[in-house]
Amino acid sequence: MNEIITITLNPALDKSTYVKHVQPEKKMRCKNPFYEPGGGGVNVSRAIKKLGGNSCAWLLAGGPSGEKLCELLQKEGVHFKTVKIKNWTRENLMVMEENSGNQFRFGMPGPEVAEEEWRQVLNWLEEMADEELPKYVVASGSLPPGVPDDFYLQVAEIANRRGFRLIVDTSGKALVKAAGEGVYLLKPNMQELPTLVGKEEVSALEQEQIAKQVVSEGKCQVLVVSLGPRGAMLVSKDGHVSYIVSPAVKQQSAVGAGDSMVAGMVLSLIRGCSLDEVVRYGVAAGTAATMTPGSELCKREDTEEIYKWLLEHK
Structure with a gap:
């Protein structure tokens, strides 16, 4: 399996x-x-x-x-x-x-x-x-x-019926429709977050409130908003909110950072980590990906080193 x-x-x-x-x-x-x-x-x-x-x-x-x-x-x-x-x-x-x-x-x-x-x-x-x-x-x-735009929504329907947890990382109508069915985890970025509540944009001061609204409306159980070089914001259905701030590193390329972040998070979920640890390891993997050239993804040794730094500075 x-x-x-x-x-x-x-x-x-x-x-x-x-x-x-x-x-x-x-x-x-x-x-x-x-x-x-x-x-x-x-x-x-x-x-x-x-x-x-x-x-x-x-x-x-x-x-x-x-x-x-x-x-x-x-x-x-x-x-x-x-x-x-x-x-x-x-x-x-x-x-x-x-x-x-x-x-x-x-x-x-x-x-x-x-x-x-x-x-x-x-x-x-x-x-x-x-x-x-x-x-x-x-x-x-x-x-x-x-x-069709509702493909991920159809996957969400199967997930809710069959009992596995669905993580969705997409944009536009596909994101909005999947959220309409309700999934376990959504990972929008700052530009995608407003679309989940029918807005074109939100200010930095509104982001946390909008994120809470997305979760309270049942669109997901866990919302992780990628904040780019500033790390990520976590909001869960129990009302927990936290910010994971990534360290400053020498960036070579941002390509693959989002996918590396998702990989780090889902791997931590499988390992039974708390949600804060899940997002922290995800931020570490995403940050590690920015240290590699071109379209290379994260390296394990970089990820572990950044994760250790994040634990020391939480």
């Missing part, structure tokens, strides 16, 4: 390269590209593996790019299960400009997915024997064309 399953309907084959200077209408000589598996839940599973845990990544994969993505996951030792789709898995591109240190990220929209393809993931959840059900399912990332 896999205690943690991640779901990624819009995974990506991430290609990274370096160039001295980005300029228009010029042929730019890039260095040899580096390929990595990508997409919300895929990255969560990869980060869990890096932190010493295990999960099973459920994903849609199609075409040569999908085959390459699965090959890379296999090399990393990440367990996965795929729905083979007709269209090709998307490819994203990241170009690092050496002269300035700037990153240029190009995200593709993803392939058109047929109903019988995305519905297979729901069927898997429905058909699992009770003894095979995971403790936690992480539904993370954007939804590709062809997948």
